Amino acid sequence: MATFVDQVTLHLKAGNGGNGCVSVKREKFKPLAGPDGGNGGHGGDIVLVSDSNVTTLLGFHRNPHKSSENGGPGMGDHRAGTNGELMELAVPVGTVVHDDEGTVLIDMNIAGLKYVVAEGGIGGLGNAALSSTKRKAPGFALLGTPGWQGDVQLELKVVADVALVGYPSAGKSSLVAAISAAKPKIADYPFTTLHPNLGVVESGETRFTVADVPGLIEGASEGKGLGLEFLRHVERCSALLHVLDCATLEPGRDPLTDLEVIQGELAAYPVPAGQLPLLERPQLIVLNKIDVPEARDLADFVRADLEGRGYRVFEISAVSREGLRELSFALAEVVEADRAAKAQEELERPRIVIRPKAVNESKFEVTVEGGTYGNVYRIRGVKPERWVVQTDFNNEEAVGYLADRLNKLGVEDRLFKAGAQAGSTVVIGGAGGIVFDWEPTLTSTAELMTAARGTDPRLHQSSRQTRNERREDYFARMDAKAEARAELMRERAAGLWTDDEGFEIGSGTDEAVVREGDGE
Ligand SMILES: Nc1nc2c(ncn2[C@@H]2O[C@H](COP(=O)(O)OP(=O)(O)OP(=O)(O)O)[C@@H](O)[C@H]2O)c(=O)[nH]1
Numbered sequence: 001m002a003t004f005v006d007q008v009t010l011h012l013k014a015g016n017g018g019n020g021c022v023s024v025k026r027e028k029f030k031p032l033a034g035p036d037g038g039n040g041g042h043g044g045d046i047v048l049v050s051d052s053n054v055t056t057l058l059g060f061h062r063n064p065h066k067s068s069e070n071g072g073p074g075m076g077d078h079r080a081g082t083n084g085e086l087m088e089l090a091v092p093v094g095t096v097v098h099d100d101e102g103t104v105l106i107d108m109n110i111a112g113l114k115y116v117v118a119e120g121g122i123g124g125l126g127n128a129a130l131s132s133t134k135r136k137a138p139g140f141a142l143l144g145t146p147g148w149q150g151d152v153q154l155e156l157k158v159v160a161d162v163a164l165v166g167y168p169s170a171g172k173s174s175l176v177a178a179i180s181a182a183k184p185k186i187a188d189y190p191f192t193t194l195h196p197n198l199g200v201v202e203s204g205e206t207r208f209t210v211a212d213v214p215g216l217i218e219g220a221s222e223g224k225g226l227g228l229e230f231l232r233h234v235e236r237c238s239a240l241l242h243v244l245d246c247a248t249l250e251p252g253r254d255p256l257t258d259l260e261v262i263q264g265e266l267a268a269y270p271v272p273a274g275q276l277p278l279l280e281r282p283q284l285i286v287l288n289k290i291d292v293p294e295a296r297d298l299a300d301f302v303r304a305d306l307e308g309r310g311y312r313v314f315e316i317s318a319v320s321r322e323g324l325r326e327l328s329f330a331l332a333e334v335v336e337a338d339r340a341a342k343a344q345e346e347l348e349r350p351r352i353v354i355r356p357k358a359v360n361e362s363k364f365e366v367t368v369e370g371g372t373y374g375n376v377y378r379i380r381g382v383k384p385e386r387w388v389v390q391t392d393f394n395n396e397e398a399v400g401y402l403a404d405r406l407n408k409l410g411v412e413d414r415l416f417k418a419g420a421q422a423g424s425t426v427v428i429g430g431a432g433g434i435v436f437d438w439e440p441t442l443t444s445t446a447e448l449m450t451a452a453r454g455t456d457p458r459l460h461q462s463s464r465q466t467r468n469e470r471r472e473d474y475f476a477r478m479d480a481k482a483e484a485r486a487e488l489m490r491e492r493a494a495g496l497w498t499d500d501e502g503f504e505i506g507s508g509t510d511e512a513v514v515r516e517g518d519g520e
């Protein structure tokens with residue numbers, strides 16, 4: 001399917017985000033008048049746009065490397081860096097986008113779809129934006145993150161404006177060869193054409209594509225021959241061109257019967273939702289092989305009949321090239337009209353923008369991997385990984401800020417739960433992620449429970465009571481109190497009792513006991 005399925009691998013590099021700026025405002029009598037470093041600009045996205053005026057991926061074959069603009073760096077005096085310009089790449093309607101593992105990212109099956117295929121990097125915050133009541137003049141700024149970089153595959157299954165349909169050996173391949181520069185295989189046995197061929201026709205100002213496909217036979221819609229396979233490929237054509245063989249010697253065949261059989265097959269073909277049934281599209285008819293005298297007679301004979309049914313009819317010969325000019329002009333006209341109609345439709349339809357599916361950004365995973373020097377705790381997650389990229393590790397304040405952010409997200413707690421201790425090896429990110437020795441910050445719960453290096457506090461829980469032990473304690477206390485109370489009562493009855501604090505001891509003391517028990 002070499003010529004029909006157009007495939008190209010794009011090497012994309014979206015713009016990087018600009019770095020934030022560290023700057024302190026200086027005034028004449030106020031040398032340190034607060035931070036004023038501006039934010040870096042965002043890198044430009046690379047966006048695919050399905051456009052019905054584009055018919056091939058040819059342009060990308062010649063130029064598969066695409067990169068969008070970087071964001072500018074932030075500057076002093078609160079000046080933000082410029083955002084990188086977005087790059088739009090127009091692709092034909094029907095382009096299917098795959099990632100480099102072959103997973104379909106999107107099928108750009110209608111005009112006007114926009115798909116962010118490579119996201120630009122995020123601009124880093126400047127120190128002005130990072131200042132808070134706690135951190136009045138940050139001595140650091142965030143770095144811009146790199147834009148998405150990688151390969152995607154574009155695959156175009158259908159680019160035919162005009163689909164040539166007809167019986168085997170009607171002369172479809174010959175016709176494509178005659179009106180375009182395509183050089184399909186031509187032979188006079190059935191099903192010569194095993195794969196669809198595509199030819200580009202230039203007629204006046206108009207450039208359009210014609211698809212030559214394996215011949216149809218009766219029963220094609222039920223799977224006979226190669227026809228059905230082909231029909232899948234012309235689902236999106238704007239017009240059908242029936243190629244009728246006027247020189248066939250096969251019994252039971254003549255142009256009118258052939259047309260009816262082919263139309264019967266086309267009618268039975270289920271087009272996908274949202275697309276016009278094949279037979280409701282413009283249909284033109286060529287009566288081929290009129291270089292053969294009997295064929296010309298037959299063509300003259302059936303022409304009126306076909307025109308009477310409302311078709312535009314062209315008598316041609318793919319061999320002698322008779323009638324080809326008029327045919328090309330007529331096809332160009334039909335294609336132009338269809339494009340104009342589609343363009344109008346596009347104008348009326350709001351553009352649809354599809355972003356790559358949003359991952360849950362605040363989620364992250366901690367996994368434990370065994371290593372030569374003990375366990376390695378790996379953190380994977382959009383946010384932690386981005387924050388690392390944004391951090392200038394030469395700047396201690398910036399590293400401290402990273403630790404704060406990770407802590408706030410709950411990374412420390414999770415590390416602790418996974419069994420990490422002070423000094424454990426922690427990696428943020430996949431291969432090439434940053435590696436560091438973990439030092440829990442003071443505010444994390446981890447710190448509260450952290451024990452000396454080499455011990456695990458959770459293994460030493462003997463000092464904590466079990467439920468049963470606490471219950472025994474409780475009853476023991478109860479008994480002691482009851483005993484003490486009984487003793488006091490005895491003493492009071494004996495007139496011996498004096499209370500230091502002046503409280504009357506009576507049944508009310510029970511309350512205190514109950515309240516104490518609540519906490520258990
Ligand atoms: N005399 C004459 N022969 C033609 C003409 N067009 C095609 N042929 C012959 O018809 C035979 C079949 O032509 P193809 O172009 O392969 O026909 P096809 O419709 O592509 O056939 P399939 O691919 O099998 O469906 C070949 O031998 C061609 O030389 C024509 O205008 N005049």
Ligand SMILES: [Mg+2]
Binds near residue numbers: 172192214
């Ligand atoms: Mg052919």
